[in-house]
Amino acid sequence: GDSVTQMEGPVTLSEEAFLTINCTYTATGYPSLFWYVQYPGEGLQLLLKATKADDKGSNKGFEATYRKETTSFHLEKGSVQVSDSAVYFCALSDNYNQGGKLIFGQGTELSVKP
């Protein structure tokens, strides 16, 4: 079945460091890919998305590019801030099956120190 695998956390960085969180996926169809973020004490919220190969999603300085050849959707940010500390979840939606559900990875906790 479809699945998402993320790099294990926690990831600890200093402010202004470069961030990469790896995400790879397995899917039978042509999925859309997402990054969701969960800030402390808050619900999950959509960070960015890409719906087809080579699309780049971006939001709040974060970017991720849909790479079909490597089945990856790595999250990057050039300069992290303390306020970026959160848990990040990679997810896919399998459009082929016309289902609405998202399949999530296990999450990667990011801690940014001043």
Next chain:
Amino acid sequence: GAGVSQTPSNKVTEKGKYVELRCDPISGHTALYWYRQSLGQGPEFLIYFQGTGAADDSGLPNDRFFAVRPEGSVSTLKIQRTERGDSAVYLCASSLTVGELFFGEGSRLTVL
């Protein structure tokens, strides 16, 4: 507020009891999802409604779990004969666009 509302936020119950968790989605959102999240894990899909009907209930772990959405808005997740392994945060989300889910803050269930 205008977000997804879940009640109760916290529920402690004893093994074997019956539990209901309620979700009030964003007005006008036709799709509604239930997920379960254990500590240190990603959300695990349970069931998805499109309108009043369950479009996909493949994630319900067994027949002790049941969900309804009788009028296409509020949904209730029902768990019978609770077990300690049911302890988790139960998340509800609603959506208008495939993949773009708006989540509530969850209902934390603890089964003693």
